[in-house]
Amino acid sequence: MFKIQEIREIIKLVDSSSIDEFVYEVDGAKVKLKKNSVVVTETVAPKKEVSAPVVQQTAPAAAPAPAKVEEAPAAPTNNDPSLHKIVSPMVGTFYAAPNPETPAYVQVGDKVGDEAIVCIVEAMKLFNEIEAEVKGEIVEVLVKDGELVEYGQPLFLVKAE
Numbered sequence: 001m002f003k004i005q006e007i008r009e010i011i012k013l014v015d016s017s018s019i020d021e022f023v024y025e026v027d028g029a030k031v032k033l034k035k036n037s038v039v040v041t042e043t044v045a046p047k048k049e050v051s052a053p054v055v056q057q058t059a060p061a062a063a064p065a066p067a068k069v070e071e072a073p074a075a076p077t078n079n080d081p082s083l084h085k086i087v088s089p090m091v092g093t094f095y096a097a098p099n100p101e102t103p104a105y106v107q108v109g110d111k112v113g114d115e116a117i118v119c120i121v122e123a124m125k126l127f128n129e130i131e132a133e134v135k136g137e138i139v140e141v142l143v144k145d146g147e148l149v150e151y152g153q154p155l156f157l158v159k160a161e
Contacts, residue, residue, distance in 0.1 A: 007031060009124045013091055016148045084134045086156040088149040092123035096145040104145070106156070110138045118156055121149060136160040 014022045014033050022033045088094070096104035096119055106118045112132040120127050140157040143149055 006124060013123070013148065017091060017150055019091075019150060080157075082159070083139060084136065084158045084160045085154040086118060086130065086132060086134075086158060088121055088151060088153045088155055089130070090121055090123050090128065091150050092121040092128070092148070094143045094145065094147050094149045094155065095120040095122060095127075096141070106132075106138050106141075108138055108141060112136060112138060112158065130155065132156075132158060134158055134160045 010022070010024065010031060011033065014035065020035055022031075024031045096106075098105075098120065104119075106112055106116070112118060112135065114132055114135050116132045117129045118132050118138070119130050121130055122128070136158040138156055139159050142154050142156060149155065
């Protein structure tokens, strides 16, 4: 059986994440949570669509294209096959440092070993240390401290040695 506090923690994690459905089963007990976040997505999209035509109407047609080209290089960095992605092994809260008073485990430009701790992911009051899994240099930190992360979500990009 689940404790009420465990169920509350699961509800909080699912509510603050972008997943729409969560199922957890242990020893015959099953918790199934569903939510619908489509409204938020629809609210954000029209704002972007409304602002884009205004820029295109006031500027020449060639001006918006360079802006889109400038945004594009950020995405290929995440998709660069030569970079190793350190991913979250679970749903939880990302912490860059062991506590608020200490510096982050790693920063962009830091060299790491394959067993070096790069962050902590907290799930249901358990703090799980995440290791680099590869020797190399931290190229990019993809999440902010205190941000909710999902299973398999990339946390860091590492240029492997």
